[in-house]
Amino acid sequence: MFDVRELGARFQLRFDNGAYRRWIAGKEVILHCHHYNSRLQNTIEGASAVDGRAIIVRAAEAVFRDHVANAIAQSDDLAMRLRVARNLYAHLGYGWLDFSRLDAGTITATASHFVEGWNAGFPGRSQPVCSFAEGYLQGAIHAVAGKTVYVRERECMIAGASACRFEVVTERSEPVATHDKTKHAFTQKAPPASLPSNVDSDKIVQALVEMPIHGNPEGLIPAFGVYLASTPADFYNRICLDFITAMGEAGLASTAKKLLVFDAETCGMNTFRGIMSSPEWDGLVGPMIEQPSDSLFGIVAVSNALGWGNWHITKHTSPNAVTLESLNGYEAFGFLEHRGAFAKNPQCYMLTGVAAGIMELVYGSGTIEERFGTYVAEETACICCARESCSFEVEKV
Ligand SMILES: [Zn+2]
Ligand SMILES: [Zn+2]
Known part of the structure; x- marks a missing residue:
């Protein structure tokens, strides 16, 4: 179970009042709900002209490799680094990861934001759905242990399994995905005067x-009648831009x-x-x-x-x-x-x-x-x- 007090100081929200931005562990994060996140995944992975699954996995690997690394302290030993990776995932609202069988190459998840989203929007799926978790885990394992691996979901709660089960595949020659961007200098204009309304x-x-x-003991954020998750803007931008680029190559x-x-x-x-x-x-x-x-x-x-x-x-x-x-x-x-x-x-x-x-x-x-x-x-x-x-x-x- 997720204890939000454990390592909570590392995930403290910083809200930038002038820009209306939420920051957690050095990444700007956006709150969206399970409907949007699963729908976006369904769009990108459902387009037959592109390898949408690879777009999601590589984006998650690149962005969360940085995000987990941001939350790790230099003095952390391996066990603590894994706890940071697990707790960041839960704090952001994606669910609960169990690394206790990592030595045997197995990771399990007993709650999943994306499974909740697919059950709400696209029920009845028989194939594993947690490609986001695969990418998160690939990035996290690189940040924690410096290892470049594939993580493959072998069983998923979407198809009735009691937990999602991931296999760590150590044979990988492809380099770890990186996230490169250049800062764009921009001066925000002053906000216009508010229009009259009864709303403060x-x-x-x-x-x-x-x-x-933030995540509850299951690592989920049930609030406002939906499941929320705090997702780095970098992830959304990367999957949407890569999707448009890949679809563009197919004339779409x-x-x-x-x-x-x-x-x-x-x-x-x-x-x-x-x-x-x-x-x-x-x-x-x-x-x-x-x-x-x-x-x-x-x-x-x-x-x-x-x-x-x-x-x-x-x-x-x-x-x-x-x-x-x-x-x-x-x-x-x-x-x-x-x-x-x-x-x-x-x-x-x-x-x-x-x-x-x-x-x-x-x-x-x-x-x-x-x-x-x-x-x-x-x-x-x-x-x-x-x-x-x-x-x-x-x-x-
Ligand atoms: Zn799953
Ligand atoms: Zn615009």
Whole structure:
């Protein structure tokens, strides 16, 4: 069982108030829920034109090799290093790893954020689903022991096993995946004056930042009616950029971008439907809501506290349309840091999809499927195209 007090100081959240960024163990992390994470995995691994599984595994290996290394102290012995790897995984909300049979080449997991997500969104799968865990473990083993290995999931809870079982394969000639990016110098513009609403956005952000959002004894984060996980922005950026690149080589770049927007649109509805029907929302945001538009302002405030960026509603005069501005979205920075050059077209697919999804949630009716596609969002300006901020226009279809 995960004892959050053990090593907790190494995983202390640092919230950057000016940028609305969450930092844990030297990595900027984003809170997303099990619906989004499993849907994104399903999109990337489900595209037959690319090896999506390899994209997920290599990204997790590269990013978490750094992340685990950040949390290890030089004086830690091997046993302590493994505890750091196990506890970081649990603290971030991915589940619970058991390294006690590592000498025999076996690692097990008794809880899994991704299994929860697949059971909710795509039940009935018979093949192992924890490619994220495989990559995490490959990166962690390199950080802990300096060994370059493959980790293969042989049994998975998604198919009814009592635990996910991973085999460590020591024959590997492929070098460990690295994560290279260059810092992009950027001066964030001052946020615009808030539009009038009954919602106290600062109070919402402050309350959420003070909430202890980390793994429970199983290493999961059940909160707001969903399972949350703190995932490095580097991981999201890397899998999305690698997916677009790989799909582009097959002539499918625009399909890839559309799929990423669709996932976020569904996520915007699923995540915030869960959040809006949770006791946490009722206690914190509910008392501020006097009209439907207040819910929209409340949702944007919550998303800022989740680390999605510093974005604001800049125009909202009818239920048929909204304009949002993002001052420092992680996708925009991710593109510039990884590509090292400006883009011809906007690149913030997550925020584009979420912008449509939250309008469908607040003003639409019926099931998620019935609401999907009833609003359309377009990113009309992007930091990636050398603009000072990203803008999103959403309209009812
Ligand atoms: Zn599994
Ligand atoms: Zn953008």
